[in-house]
Amino acid sequence: MSAGSGVARAKSAETDEEARRFRLGLARAYGGAVIFALPVMMTMELWWLGFYMNRWRLLVYILAVVPLLVGLSRLSGIRETYRWRDDVIDALVAISVGATSSAAVLMLMSIIGSGMTTDEVVGKIALQSLPAAIGALVAQSEFGSQSEEEERRKQESGYAGELFLMLVGAIYLGLTVAPTEEMILIAYRMSDWHAIALLLASLLAMHAIVYAVEFRGQAAMPGDVSAFRVFLRFTVVGYAIVLLASLYMLWVFGRTDGVSPHEVLAAAVVLGLPGSLGAAAARLII
Amino acid sequence: MGGSRQGNEEGGGQSGADAGDAAAQPPSRLEWIVAALGLLLVASALGLLLYEAVTGDGGPPDLSVTVRDTLTMDDHYLVRVALRNEGDATAAEVQVEGELLRDGEATETSAITIDFVPAQSQRQAGLIFRLDPAAHELRLRVLGYSEP
Numbered sequence: 001m002s003a004g005s006g007v008a009r010a011k012s013a014e015t016d017e018e019a020r021r022f023r024l025g026l027a028r029a030y031g032g033a034v035i036f037a038l039p040v041m042m043t044m045e046l047w048w049l050g051f052y053m054n055r056w057r058l059l060v061y062i063l064a065v066v067p068l069l070v071g072l073s074r075l076s077g078i079r080e081t082y083r084w085r086d087d088v089i090d091a092l093v094a095i096s097v098g099a100t101s102s103a104a105v106l107m108l109m110s111i112i113g114s115g116m117t118t119d120e121v122v123g124k125i126a127l128q129s130l131p132a133a134i135g136a137l138v139a140q141s142e143f144g145s146q147s148e149e150e151e152r153r154k155q156e157s158g159y160a161g162e163l164f165l166m167l168v169g170a171i172y173l174g175l176t177v178a179p180t181e182e183m184i185l186i187a188y189r190m191s192d193w194h195a196i197a198l199l200l201a202s203l204l205a206m207h208a209i210v211y212a213v214e215f216r217g218q219a220a221m222p223g224d225v226s227a228f229r230v231f232l233r234f235t236v237v238g239y240a241i242v243l244l245a246s247l248y249m250l251w252v253f254g255r256t257d258g259v260s261p262h263e264v265l266a267a268a269v270v271l272g273l274p275g276s277l278g279a280a281a282a283r284l285i286i
Numbered sequence: 287m288g289g290s291r292q293g294n295e296e297g298g299g300q301s302g303a304d305a306g307d308a309a310a311q312p313p314s315r316l317e318w319i320v321a322a323l324g325l326l327l328v329a330s331a332l333g334l335l336l337y338e339a340v341t342g343d344g345g346p347p348d349l350s351v352t353v354r355d356t357l358t359m360d361d362h363y364l365v366r367v368a369l370r371n372e373g374d375a376t377a378a379e380v381q382v383e384g385e386l387l388r389d390g391e392a393t394e395t396s397a398i399t400i401d402f403v404p405a406q407s408q409r410q411a412g413l414i415f416r417l418d419p420a421a422h423e424l425r426l427r428v429l430g431y432s433e434p
Contacts, residue, residue, distance in 0.1 A: 159317055188376035188404055188434050192339030199332060233317060237324030243331060260406035262338050263376075265331060 029094065032139020033101045036172075037132035041105050045179040049253060050124030051117075058126060061252045065130045068171070069094050071164050072137045090137070098133030099125055131175050138172065159233070166238045169282025170245040170275035178249040178271055187267040195266045202242075202269070202276040207235040209280035238279050239272070246271040348373035349403065349428045351382050354410065356419050365413045367426060371403040377431035378402050384413040386422035393417060402434065 040046060069091035070084070103125050106112045112121045177183050190198075211230065246268040250256050256264050354366040365384060371377055383397040396413045403409045413426075 159320075163320075184402070185434060188378075188402060191344075192335050192342060196332065196335050196339060199328075199335065203328075232321045232325065236328050237321055240324035240327040243327060258408045258410070259404050262334065263404040263407060265334055269331070269335070 026093075026097070028139045029097045029136035030101055033094075033097050033132040033136040034105065036135025036138065037098070037102065037128060038105065039176050040131045041102065041111070041128050042109070043176075043180060045181060045253070046127050047111055047124055049179060050127055051120040053123060053127070053254065057252055057254070058123065061130065062126060064248075065133065066091060066095075068168060069133055069137060072134070072168055075161065075165070091133075094133040094136040095129060097136040098129035098131075101136075102128035102132050134168070134172060134175070138168075162234065163237065163241060165282040166279035167241050167245060169278035169280070170242045171249070171278075172282075173278030174242075174246060174249055174271055174275040177274055178246075178255075179253040183270055184255055184267055187263065187270045190266065190270075192266075195269050198273060199269050202273050203235060203239055206238055206242075206276045206280040207231055209277070210234045210238065239276055242272045242275040242279050243268055246275050342374045345374050347371050347375050347377035347403065347405070347431060349377055349380060349431065351426045351428055353424065353426065358418075363415045363417070363419055365415065365419055365424065366410065367413060368408055368410050369400055369403050369428070370408045371405055374405050376402060376404045376434050378434040380409075380431045381429040382411065382413070383427050383429050384415070385425045385427075386415060386417055386419060387425055388422050393422065397429075403431075 070087045073087040073090035073094070074084075103112070106124060106128065112124055187195075207230075247256075247264070249271065250264060250267055255267060259267075349369065349371050351367050351369050354368050357364045357366070367382065367384070369380060369382060378401065380400045380403050381397060382400065383395060385392045386394040394415055394417050396415055398411050398413060400409050400411055
């Protein structure tokens with residue numbers, strides 16, 4: 001922090017510094033939004049969903065992401081936040097960054113333009129702006145340096161914080177493939193034994209990454225009891241979260257309507273592969 | 287809290303703010319409940335897949351089409367149909383044809399192709415006719431599919 005002599009000078013220097021940091025954070029946010037959301041914006045299923053997605057489902061999609069953004073802002077975010085109110089504001093800033101960057105890119109690529117109904121344009125922008133908003137908030141840790149306060153808050157967030165980070169990681173990686181046709185094609189083509197193998201492989205990969213990330217700095221997996229406990233509390237619970245997040249994404253993008261639970265589960269396991277890798281590596285990404 | 291650190295001789299764990307702290311603390315009651323729920327969910331998923339793997343007959347798609355309703359639109363008639371696949375395999379590019387018959391002769395034919403009909407699932411579609419289906423006999427057929 002700046003150390004000016006004289007209270008007035010120090011104060012104005014502080015606000016200048018804060019404004020500068022916010023602008024820097026905003027620039028990083030735009031960068032993160034575009035970098036993360038660009039593959040999503042170039043996915044045709046999301047353009048189609050823009051005009052055929054059930055509007056109630058779109059509303060759920062938008063509303064459900066807000067708490068996610070608020071929580072992310074607490075642990076990462078565009079700037080340091082001290083009260084929950086600031087996190088809500090940050091989440092809204094992220095949404096506006098997401099919406100404006102999506103609109104700009106979609107217009108640039110002629111995915112939205114004149115001759116389309118307002119409904120279609122709004123739908124397309126709304127769909128793309130959410131991954132962009134997540135990208136905006138994650139940008140801080142990708143490009144910037146996290147403040148000590150935020151690092152400390154991450155460490156102290158405890159078990160719930162760990163689970164939340166896993167959820168964000170699962171959605172972060174899963175969102176890029178969830179709406180695509182390739183994803184359900186894989187699910188429809190593979191046999192049940194493939195699905196079982198995929199589920200077990202996801203669990204194994206998650207456990208390996210969680211162990212490597214969580215216990216770096218410690219010599220060995222400390223004792224059998226702890227190993228089992230780590231598996232249960234982080235890997236299994238983490239994978240359960242990944243499955244739930246996958247089911248949610250499948251539902252939102254209309255991949256569950258009229259489909260048998262068995263096929264939906266297969267699709268969730270397929271989507272759970274990038275999801276579980278994202279969840280396990282969340283601490284590294286976010 | 288000290289239990290998980292006993293195996294550490296190399297002093298690599300000096301970073302006190304390491305995330306290992308979250309796992310090192312004894313889990314609260316709530317954590318056990320969460321862990322139990324998680325285990326239940328994952329075990330059920332695995333169980334369901336195993337059950338299907340063992341009992342599924344692995345047979346071909348079993349497709350059938352039925353009429354949901356018939357609507358009169360501005361300049362045409364819309365017959366909404368439901369396509370059901372009772373089999374164990376997904377059918378792709380499913381072709382459905384509807385014929386309007388009068389005295390055994392087909393007076394109008396309409397067809398659609400549906401991308402996927404997964405196993406044990408159903409899909410909805412619509413056939414468009416110029417003539418009134420109510421004044422004819424409507425015959426629906428599934429013509430074929432491909433393996434995805």
